[in-house]
Each structure stands twice: as C-alpha cells, then as structure tokens.
Amino acid sequence: MSDKLMHTPLNNLHKNSHVRMMPFAGYEMPLQYKNGIMSEHLHTRSHAGLFDVSHMGQVVLRGNDFKQTAKALETLIPMEVETLNVDRQRYGFFTNSTGGIFDDFMFSNRGDHIYMVVNASRKEDDIKYLRENLEPLGVSVRNLENRALIALQGPTSQKVLEEHFPKISKMRFMDVSTIPIAGAECWVSRSGYTGDDGFEISIPSQAAEIVTTSLLEHETVELAGLGARDSLRLEAGLCLYGQDIDATTSPVAAGLKWAMHTSRLSGGDKEGKFPGAEKILSEISDGTEYKLVGFVPLGKAPIRANTELFGHDSSSDKIGWITSGSFSPTLKHPIALGYVKKEYSIQGNRVNAQVRGKLLEIEVTQLPFVKKNFKK
Amino acid sequence: MKFTEEHEWLRVEGDLVVVGITEHASSQLGDIVFIELPDEGTTVSKDDEIVVIESVKAASDILSPLDGQIVEINEMLVDEPSKVNEDPVGDAWFFKMKPDNMDQIDEYMDEAAYSKLIS
Numbered sequence: 302m303s304d305k306l307m308h309t310p311l312n313n314l315h316k317n318s319h320v321r322m323m324p325f326a327g328y329e330m331p332l333q334y335k336n337g338i339m340s341e342h343l344h345t346r347s348h349a350g351l352f353d354v355s356h357m358g359q360v361v362l363r364g365n366d367f368k369q370t371a372k373a374l375e376t377l378i379p380m381e382v383e384t385l386n387v388d389r390q391r392y393g394f395f396t397n398s399t400g401g402i403f404d405d406f407m408f409s410n411r412g413d414h415i416y417m418v419v420n421a422s423r424k425e426d427d428i429k430y431l432r433e434n435l436e437p438l439g440v441s442v443r444n445l446e447n448r449a450l451i452a453l454q455g456p457t458s459q460k461v462l463e464e465h466f467p468k469i470s471k472m473r474f475m476d477v478s479t480i481p482i483a484g485a486e487c488w489v490s491r492s493g494y495t496g497d498d499g500f501e502i503s504i505p506s507q508a509a510e511i512v513t514t515s516l517l518e519h520e521t522v523e524l525a526g527l528g529a530r531d532s533l534r535l536e537a538g539l540c541l542y543g544q545d546i547d548a549t550t551s552p553v554a555a556g557l558k559w560a561m562h563t564s565r566l567s568g569g570d571k572e573g574k575f576p577g578a579e580k581i582l583s584e585i586s587d588g589t590e591y592k593l594v595g596f597v598p599l600g601k602a603p604i605r606a607n608t609e610l611f612g613h614d615s616s617s618d619k620i621g622w623i624t625s626g627s628f629s630p631t632l633k634h635p636i637a638l639g640y641v642k643k644e645y646s647i648q649g650n651r652v653n654a655q656v657r658g659k660l661l662e663i664e665v666t667q668l669p670f671v672k673k674n675f676k677k
Numbered sequence: 678m679k680f681t682e683e684h685e686w687l688r689v690e691g692d693l694v695v696v697g698i699t700e701h702a703s704s705q706l707g708d709i710v711f712i713e714l715p716d717e718g719t720t721v722s723k724d725d726e727i728v729v730i731e732s733v734k735a736a737s738d739i740l741s742p743l744d745g746q747i748v749e750i751n752e753m754l755v756d757e758p759s760k761v762n763e764d765p766v767g768d769a770w771f772f773k774m775k776p777d778n779m780d781q782i783d784e785y786m787d788e789a790a791y792s793k794l795i796s
Contacts, residue, residue, distance in 0.1 A: 338733045339708035528707070528734050601711050601755075603731050628710040628733050635711075657729065 309355035310449040310509035318524055326421035328356040331526035341525035342532050342630040345495060346671075349455035350525030350533075351516060358424025359448050359503060360431065362415040364440040370415050373438040374408070377431075379552070379575045381562035385410045390475045390490050392560050394552060395430070400580030401548040402555070403430065405540070407501075409477045409490060416477075416488065418450065418501070420542045449509035454499030454533070456674065457521040462489070462500060464519065469500075474675040483508065483515040494530060496537025496673045532627050535636060538595055538668035544606060545593060545624040545638050553581060554589040554640065556668075561585075591621060591640040595668040596654075600661050603628050603635040604654045610641055611653045611660065620645055620652060629670060636670045637663065679782055680791035681742050686766060687782055693749075693773045694782060696742060698730075701795045703765040707732040712758045714750040714772060721747060721774070723781070728771055730761070742785070745776035 306329040315322065319335035331353060333341060341350055364370035371382035380393040387410050395403035404423040409416050419427045424444070431442040453461060462469040466480040469489075477490040485508030493499035504512045516522055531541070540546045546555045564571045567582050575581075598604050603626055610621035621641030629636045637654075645652055648667055653660040679687040684702035688695045703709070711731035721727055721741040728739035750772045754760060760769040776782065786794065 332734075333707065337708050339710075342733075532733055602713065602729075603711055603736070605736060628731070630708075630733065 307356075309353055310506040311353045311355060311451075311513055314510050314513060315353065315524075320524075320526070323527070325527060326356055328421065330356055331524070333526040333528045334524050336523070338526070338528035338532060339630045341523065341529035344523050345455045345525055345529060345533060346497060346631055347456070348521040348523070349453055349457045349461055349499075349519075350495075350529060351513065351522050352452040352454065352525050352527075352530055353449070353513075354452050354501070354530075355449040355509070356421035357450055358417075358419040358421065358427060359445040359450060360417040360419060360424075360428060361443040361445060362417065362431070362435060362440050363413070363443070364438070367410060367413060367415070369438075370440050371410075373435045373440040374415060375565075375571065375575070376438070377434055377575060379561040379565045379578070379581065381564045381571070382408070382415070384564075387412050388477045390477050390492060394546075394557065394560065395427070396552065396575055396577040396581060397548055398576045399548075400551055400577035400584065402542070402546045402550060402552055403427075403548060403576075405542050405546065407490070407492065411477065411488075422543055445503075447506050449504045449506050450501065451504065451509075451513055451516075452493050452495075452499060452501045452530075453516060453522070454493045454495040454525075455497050455521075457519075458499045459676070461516060461519040461522055465515070472676070474498075474677060483512045485512050487512065491676060494537075494539060495533035496539065496669055496671060497533075498674055498676045532630060535625050535627050535638065536629050536631055536669065536671040537673060538638070538670060540593070540638070541625060550640075551581070551584055551589050553584040554591050555593045558585060588643060590642060592643050592646040593624070593638060593640050594646050595666045595670060596623070596637040596639060596663040597666045597670075598635045598637070598654070598661060598663045599651075601635070602656060602661060604637045604656060604661065604663060608637075608639075608654045608656060610639060610663075611655060612645065613651075613653065623654065631671050641665070678788060679785035680788065680794075681785050682794070683740055683742075684795075685739060685742055687742055687785060689779070689782065690773070692779070693775055694743060694745075694779075695770050695773050697770040698739065698761065698765055699791070699795075700765050703762050706730060706737060707734060709758045709761045712754045712761065712771075714752075714755065715747050717747055717750055719747045721745065730758075739771065741774070743774060743776040743781045744778065745774045747772050748775050749773040
C-alpha cells in the first residue's frame with residue numbers, strides 16, 4: 302500500500318472547517334474541529350453531530366434473489382439473515398475458524414440485495430473474503446467506491462432530516478430507506494455508533510458535499526470528528542473492532558451473544574454452520590474464561606487501552622486488561638472497557654489497574670455507561 | 678521567559694523557576710481532563726518524566742527541564758485540569774523548582790526562537 306493517504310469526498314469540506322486531520326485506516330480523516338472533542342461530544346448528546354465516515358466500506362451482495370443471498374451470507378456469520386424484513390438492518394460479525402471475530406458490520410435487506418457497512422481497517426480483507434466465499438455460491442460482491450457515508454447523530458437528528466423529508470419521523474431504529482436530500486438519492490438507516498438517536502446516510506460521492514452542507518445549515522448541527530466518535534461509542538458501551546474485539550477475541554466473551562440469532566445456536570433449525578461454530582457454541586454453554594466488562598476508575602486518572610489488571614493480592618497474576626479507556630464528557634469521569642477473568646466480572650467488584658507503576662482501583666460497572674436513546 | 682522543545686515555558690522568580698506548558702502545546706493536546714503533579718520536595722533530574730497530562734484522547738508526559746528540587750506545585754490543576762486549556766501561560770503553571778544550577782536555563786530558546794519553532 303502506498304504511503305499517500307486516501308481522501309474521502311468530504312476532504313475539502315473538512316479543510317475549510319478549522320479541522321485537525323489524522324491518518325486512520327489509510328485515510329486522512331478529521332480527528333476534531335475547532336471546538337475540540339469534548340465540545341463536539343457534548344453537542345452530539347444535546348443536539349446533533351455530523352461525522353464523515355466515508356472511509357468505511359460499503360458493499361452490495363447480490364444473488365438471484367434476497368433469499369439466496371441471505372443463505373450465502375449465513376454461511377459466514379452466526380446471524381439469521383433470511384428472516385430479515387425488507388428495509389430492516391441488523392448488526393453482525395464474521396466469525397473465523399478459531400471462534401474469533403474477522404470483522405463486525407451492519408447489514409440490511411434492500412429487497413433484491415444485501416447492503417453492508419464494514420470497518421475501514423478491514424474492508425479490503427472483508428471484500429476479498431466475501432468474494433472467495435460468496436462468488437462460488439452465485440452471489441456477487443460489489444465494493445461501492447462511489448458513495449460517501451455520513452452519520453448524523455443526536456436528539457435533533459430527526460428534526461434536521463424532516464426539513465428535507467418530512468416522513469423521516471416514521472422510521473424506527475434500524476429501519477432503512479431511500480430518500481432524496483438536496484436532490485441526491487440517499488440511503489438512510491436510523492442507526493449509529495453513539496448510543497443516541499441518529500441516522501447513517503450513504504450519498505453518491507459527487508453529491509456528498511452538497512448534502513452535507515445542506516444538513517450543516519440547520520442551526521443544531523455541528524461537525525464532529527473521530528475523536529468524539531470514539532468517546533461517544535465508548536459511553537454507549539459499543540465495541541470497536543481492532544480494539545475491544547478482533548480475530549483472537551470470542552464474541553461470547555465480548556458480550557455479543559445477543560447478536561447471534563437462536564436459529565443459529567444449539568437447538569436452532571440452522572444450528573452452527575458458520576466458521577468456528579463448534580468453539581462458539583461450546584462457549585455459550587460452558588462460558589468463557591474472560592468477559593468484556595465496563596469499568597469506572599475510582600480516581601481521576603483515565604485508564605487507557607493495554608493497561609494490565611490485577612486482583613487485590615499484590616502477588617496476584619494478571620487477571621485482565623483494558624481494551625478502550627477514555628474520559629467520559631457526559632459523566633465527567635473516566636470510563637473503560639476491558640477483559641477480566643469471569644470470577645472478577647461481577648458488577649461492583651473492584652480490581653487494580655497498573656498505571657505508570659502504580660495500582661489504581663477500578664470498579665466493574667453496568668454497560669452502557671450512558672443510557673441509550675434509540676427511537677423505538 | 679525561556680522555552681523548551683517540549684513546549685514548556687520557564688519563568689525565573691528569584692532563585693526559583695516556574696514551569697508550565699505553552700499555548701501551542703495546550704491547544705495541540707486538546708481538552709485536558711487529568712493532571713498528575715510530582716510531590717513537593719522531590720529531587721529531579723533534567724528529562725525525568727514528572728508530570729502526566731491526559732486529554733480526552735491520550736496521555737502525555739512533561740519532562741523536568743532542569744536538575745533541582747520541586748518546591749511548589751499548582752494544586753488547583755488537580756481539581757481543574759481544564760485551566761491548562763484556558764490560561765496555560767498564566768494561572769495554570771505546573772510547578773516551581775529550585776534548580777541546582779540556574780545557568781542550565783540558558784540552553785533554552787527565547788520567545789523569538791520558540792515562535793519560529795512552532796510556526
């Protein structure tokens with residue numbers, strides 16, 4: 302891969318917006334704008350933040366019909382796809398042969414095809430993997446390189462889109478629809494990565510700037526960067542691929558069993574038949590050694606990723622590690638996600654985090670840190 | 678006032694040196710949410726990591742610019758770390774130290790040289 306960073310269709314818009322850019326997954330992406338991460342985060346929680354996430358992969362799977370396409374995708378994931386209704390979206394992940402996670406993504410039934418949004422850092426691998434496995438089953442895999450993707454997140458998001466499409470209020474959480482915004486054909490889902498109400502909007506690249514600019518005209522909308530995106534998703538207790546989950550982590554340990562449909566689990570009519578099924582099904586029945594939990598430090602110091610965790614006995618072995626840690630702008634104290642041995646994972650239990658040679662007490666807490674606010 | 682390449686400012690007050698971070702550094706760090714200061718009385722060597730600054734995004738260290746002893750720390754920053762974003766060169770100084778050798782400060786940049794560095 303060349304060292305030159307790729308640009309999203311909104312690169313010029315960012316550069317005219319007092320942005321601080323950073324390299325991310327091969328793209329030059331906005332870390333923050335002039336008001337900073339804290340302000341962008343709080344504005345998203347109180348009004349609406351607009352995020353460029355065009356670096357993410359947008360993929361179309363197309364077989365003879367939806368049913369065939371769904372069945373093909375089911376060979377790679379522990380989710381139910383066939384019964385997904387038209388214009389509904391689900392969260393999913395590819396498992397690997399050792400029971401880890403190859404990538405996580407959103408997928409939706411768009412009538413005659415499946416539309417997926419995958420992680421930027423994984424999209425090349427995902428597309429190769431999908432082609433290798435689905436093309437032999439008669440399903441084509443198309444990487445949509447001509448569309449931008451933005452996320453409009455926060456409590457005023459609906460009001461903002463109503464100005465362009467009044468019927469948007471009819472959409473429920475995880476509904477998908479094609480609507481015109483500023484004259485462009487946009488694919489909109491009522492979903493996001495902040496725990497708040499919001500929409501993810503796929504836009505033809507050539508219209509990306511016009512659509513984004515027209516949404517920014519609403520008095521409640523401000524640009525927000527990847528810094529705020531990370532602190533918002535952490536408050537919502539949502540995993541980030543490459544950080545909290547990866548090829549070596551069990552979806553069961555990561556608390557993602559909810560995303561696996563009963564039809565694919567033991568006793569279901571489509572039991573197993575996805576990579577690593579044996580391992581994952583045994584983890585569901587027998588439990589895992591570690592569990593991903595939320596932590597609140599008792600002190601003021603943020604506990605960062607890769608911090609090691611220990612029990613109270615000073616001679617104790619390592620009992621876990623932090624995978625994401627930051628300051629919560631909403632709660633005004635640090636929060637973290639991490640894996641800890643199951644016997645330490647009970648809510649209210651305290652363990653020690655080793656930070657700069659000192660042991661700091663942190664407490665296992667309920668997830669999410671900040672209550673979700675989805676439109677039911 | 679003198680400036681280090683690590684974006685600290687040093688101001689001489691009698692036989693003490695007051696140390697903080699520059700406007701440029703505080704804006705680069707972003708919203709500061711946590712500061713850990715050394716204990717008063719600590720003996721430090723130049724380049725020892727003596728202050729931890731955490732922004733929402735990441736942690737960074739502040740190195741001791743001189744050999745000497747920490748004689749006073751700015752306790753206010755422990756409760757209000759965001760002061761470093763508001764007034765980095767005024768109220769939000771980090772610590773006062775008594776250098777072993779005041780001449781050590783001469784190696785650092787003056788304001789003109791520092792402005793050039795960050796421009």
